[in-house]
Ligand code: HEC
Ligand code: HEC
């Protein structure tokens with residue numbers, strides 16, 4: 707009797723556990739849809755302009771103009787904007803043929819004829835129907851498309867050592883930057899000031915090398931100066947002085963400031979998206 711209760715209990719626990727593990731796994735899996743590759747030709751560098759994105763901006767503007775002129779009951783302008791809209795809306799299916807079926811083409815035609823006949827209510831109804839097709843596609847594809855075709859990839863960016871002229875991958879350089887930074891922290895905690903000083907020299911040098919890499923993509927110094935310009939570098943210099951003066955507490959605070967201002971800011975601009983892109987691109 708006792709034995710059977712124990713077996714039953716173990717069985718129940720096992721079922722509950724495996725159910726909750728299955729449930730947890732279910733929650734951990736997400737699925738993302740990649741856009742058809744035919745969209746690639748509408749993006750740089752395959753195209754001179756970001757054609758896809760600009761079509762989208764026009765669509766939003768045209769939808770707004772249609773709603774506004776409809777509210778004013780300004781038929782002439784409403785028709786003009788509706789014609790522009792229908793043309794751009796249909797171009798989605800021409801640019802990416804795989805998406806032609808996702809469009810409410812008939813509702814586009816109805817929108818235009820409602821506009822022409824001054825049926826403002828009909829225009830509104832058609833806009834709502836069409837709007838659902840915008841939202842449906844965006845939910846599934848917008849973020850992934852932006853990450854893939856507009857997010858910067860650092861896979862092929864190299865960092866050059868200013869002294870030896872040797873190149874290393876971006877990822878490897880990041881590892882080096884991080885270890886020199888942590889070495890400063892560890893050494894300061896343990897009052898090993900000479901080690902902290904040499905780790906500081908290494909970190910400064912690596913930051914300088916890093917700032918040489920921004921121009922691989924950025925045409926001006928604006929972005930580099932924002933993160934690695936005078937202000938940030940002054941903070942880095944201050945850190946050096948504090949280490950030399952053996953000001954443990956202040957040095958640690960300044961180190962934290964550098965990590966947030968330079969590293970974390972750039973990571974929120976560049977790293978998360980680069981990670982996501984690499985993951986999607988596999
Ligand atoms: C079949 C797919 C599809 C349909 C339909 C579609 N879009 Fe898009 N749209 C996209 C994709 C993909 C992006 C992401 C482009 C990017 O960020 O590079 C996008 C991005 C946008 C953006 C840019 C958002 C931003 O702020 O960066 C706007 C605005 C937009 N769409 C408006 C519209 C409107 C309005 C409609 C309907 C009339 C529409 N789209 C229909 C696929 C679609
Ligand atoms: C592989 C290409 C690439 C490299 C290398 C790169 N960036 Fe960027 N960066 C971009 C792109 C693309 C954007 C987004 C611009 C956009 O979407 O309009 C961007 C945006 C930024 C922004 C946001 C503000 C703005 O003006 O766009 C900052 C700040 C920035 N980068 C800093 C840097 C710094 C600092 C470096 C060097 C340490 C660097 N980037 C290296 C491609 C790159």
Ligand code: HEC
Nearest residue numbers: 860861876877880881883884887968969972973976977980
């Ligand atoms: C261009 C802006 C930028 C700046 C500034 C920057 N990082 Fe990064 N960091 C990145 C990007 C992008 C990646 C992802 C690279 C990849 O995986 O290819 C990355 C990845 C890393 C990684 C992970 C490396 C690995 O092996 O996966 C570490 C650690 C790191 N950064 C530390 C730092 C530290 C510490 C600083 C400041 C001293 C810093 N980063 C400054 C953009 C930046």
